[in-house]
Amino acid sequence: MVSNFFLKRKKLRKQSVQSASEEQENFSLQLFSNLDKNLHNLKAMLESPSDLIVREFTIGNTDHRCAIVYIEGLADKMVLNEQIMKNIQIESVESEKKLTVNSVHIVDQFYNKILSVGEVKKVFTLDEVSNSILSGDTALYIDGTDQVLIIGSKGWENRSIEEPSTEVLVRGPREGFIENxxxxxxxxxxxxxxxxxxxxxxxxxxxxxxxxxxxxxxxxxxxxxxxxxxxxxxxxxxxxxxxxxxxxxxxxxxxxxxxxxxxxxxxxxxxxxxxxxxxxxxxxxxxxxxxxxxxTFGETLQSPEDYYSRWAVASLIRMLRYLGAFISVFLPALYIALVTYHPGMIPSELAFSIAASREGVPFPAFVEALLMETTMELLREAGIRLPKPIGQTIGIVGGIVIGEAAVAAGIVSPIMVIIVAITAVSSFSLPFYSIGLAFRMLRFTLMGAAALFGLYGMILVYIVINIHLVNLTSIGVPYTTPFAPGFSRDWKDLVLRSPITMLKTRPAYMQTNDQKRIGMKKGRPSS
Known part of the structure; x- marks a missing residue:
């Protein structure tokens, strides 16, 4: 009985798909020479939406009918009024003696003499007309022809150009992309x-x-x-x-x-x-x-600002990013491994200080770290989703209040609050959000490995990560280049950034057709 039910649903779904494909084929048929029939088919295809505007009128002082069709809000009304309607109704009157309205070449005459719009094309199917109208263009139907002129008239509202909020730079251009x-x-x-x-x-x-x-x-x-x-x-x-x-x-x-x-x-x-x-x-x-x-992996830790600063400053900032990446991934796991399995590797005075701070904490180091890291991730996500002024307050005040309250309640130790805070600050130094997400996932994996096997578990996970990285590709290019496979020439712009005058070639691993980026003349860069 159940199988019959699914068979019937499958049959009905197949029939609906076939009917939809047949309907689409019908809409892709050639246009007709009759204006009323063409307009009826278009309205039937779109089911006459309220924002579909159909304006019928005659050409100049003649009785020859035509119509423009567009979607209100998608088409620019200035283009419609000044460059389409005005030209057809006024300019065609002035050129009435030269315009042969009963000719089969009337579409060519409109294309060559009347319309003063740069983007005009001819289409021959209903499907092409509907796609153009739904994209913001205007369709010009002329009675007696089986062709339609599509006039470029896109003109909806756009967001103004602003500085990207996710990639803020101290020095560099202040414009970003928008939705158009x-x-x-x-x-x-x-x-x-x-x-x-x-x-x-x-x-x-x-x-x-x-x-x-x-x-x-x-x-x-x-x-x-x-x-x-x-x-x-x-x-x-x-x-x-x-x-x-x-x-x-x-x-x-x-x-x-x-x-x-x-x-x-x-x-x-x-x-x-x-x-x-x-x-x-x-x-x-x-x-x-x-x-x-x-x-590549090395490029995920680079920022456009590296090239707007002098080479020494840019190199220092890049090294700080690599250090921040290492801390954000390994520091909580390293703390768990040392406190749980290898306390002998901690200097004596520091070990006594950690032991004193952990006195009375009811949870092992892994549970303690997991609670604090999870709380920090929740605060980070809450700060992103909330309105901007409130989000910043939640991220800062929430972290301080929860951290102090947890220490006062004896749930976590002060050293754990410091570890989590340093990890969070280090993760904020990463230039791109996507690589930060990857490091956050790896952080929890390493924490689990450290809780189970200590430093040995961390080393095993680190080896697995490296095996994965060397096997990973991006559009066929090895992800770890130029580290491995090694391209020593590209190391000038990897961890350290050489002076601009020394970056004479494009990345070797890209195997570009034109490798030279800076022309050379008598041993010095040429303009």
Whole structure:
């Protein structure tokens, strides 16, 4: 009986899919020459929504009918009134003697003589018309023709350009991406005026049909990387991709890895610099976050600000980041291992101090650390979700109050509060949120290993992490390059950052077509 129920549901689902596909095929048929029939079919396809505007009128002083169709709120009314309606109703009157309204070439005459809009194209199917209207363009129907002119009139409201809140820099550009794709591509073209800059468009989402743009510089990028990214983008089959996070999860090499294999950023300057290094960037309409591929482990600890500071300062800050990454991953586990299994490795005075502070604490070191780390993670998430002024207060005041209350109640020791605080501060030094999430996951794994086997457990987990890293790839590029495989030439911009005048070539591991980044003349960089 149950099996019959599922069989019936499967049969009904199959029939609904077939009917939907047949309906879609009907909507993809050629347009008709009758204006009323074309408008009826369009309204039937969209079921006459309230924001669908159909404006019928005649051409000039003639009786020849036409109509413009658009979605209210998506189309720019200034373009509609000044460059479409005005031209058709006024300009066509002045050119009435030259305009042959009964001719089969009336669409060409409108295209060449009447419409003063830069983006105009001809379409021949109902499906193309509906997709264009739903994207913000305007359709011009002319009675007696089986063609429709699609006029570019996108003009919805956009957020103003602001500094990215997730990637704040002391020195550098103050503009970030917004949700409008065309505004974002303009930001890239402002910085790169190379005629070899390529923008390849895709339509992502069977239902949403969002525009996605793949950006690279022909002549610099390795063609194999572009080919592989194109293959993965072409394989995407989703109803909708509201953010580039969907694209990232679809094209990444290993979905089981905690490490980000594709970089995400809101900064146009970072996208520009990485594209100039031979990488590819991905922009998606509707989100301010761009993707950059391929990505390596060393680059997750680098910031665009490293190149806006002098080389000595940038090198020092990078070393601090590596130290912060090590502390954020290993410090709680190291404390658990030493206190639980290896107290003899702690200096005597420090060991006595820790033992005195832990006197009366009812929990072992692992439970103590787990409670405090979990509380810190909850405070961090609460600070992100709450309104900004309240979130900052919760993060600071909440941590202090809970820490002091826990120590006063004898639940945790003061040294544990210090350990957790140092770990949290170190994690804030990481430049990108995604690598911070990976380190937070590894921190809890190492804490569990330290509680079970002490330092030996930490070493085993560390070995497993390294085995995973050396086997991980990003768009086919080894994730641990240039550490392993080793490219000594790229070490000048890895942990330390050499002076700009010494960074003469692009990363060797990218195998770019044009390796030279700085021209040389008589032994000195040339302009």
């Amino acid at each position: 794709l065309r505004t974002n591509t303009v930001r890239i073209r402002r910085y790169i005026k190379d005629p070899n800059l390529r923008f390849k468009s895709y339509k992502i989402g069977r239902r949403s049909k969002r525009e996605l743009v793949l950006i690279y510089i022909d002549g610099i990028v390795n063609p194999a990387i572009v080919q592989e990214v194109n293959r993965r983008l072409a394989s995407i089959d989703l109803d909708d991709a509201p953010d580039t996070a969907y694209i990232e999860q679809w094209i990444e090499d290993n979905f089981l890895s905690p490490f980000p294999q594709v970089a995400s950023t809101e900064r146009p300057d970072k996208v520009v610099q990485d594209v100039l290094r031979g990488k590819v960037a991905i922009l998606l309409d509707g989100t301010p976050f761009a993707l950059i591929a391929p990505e």
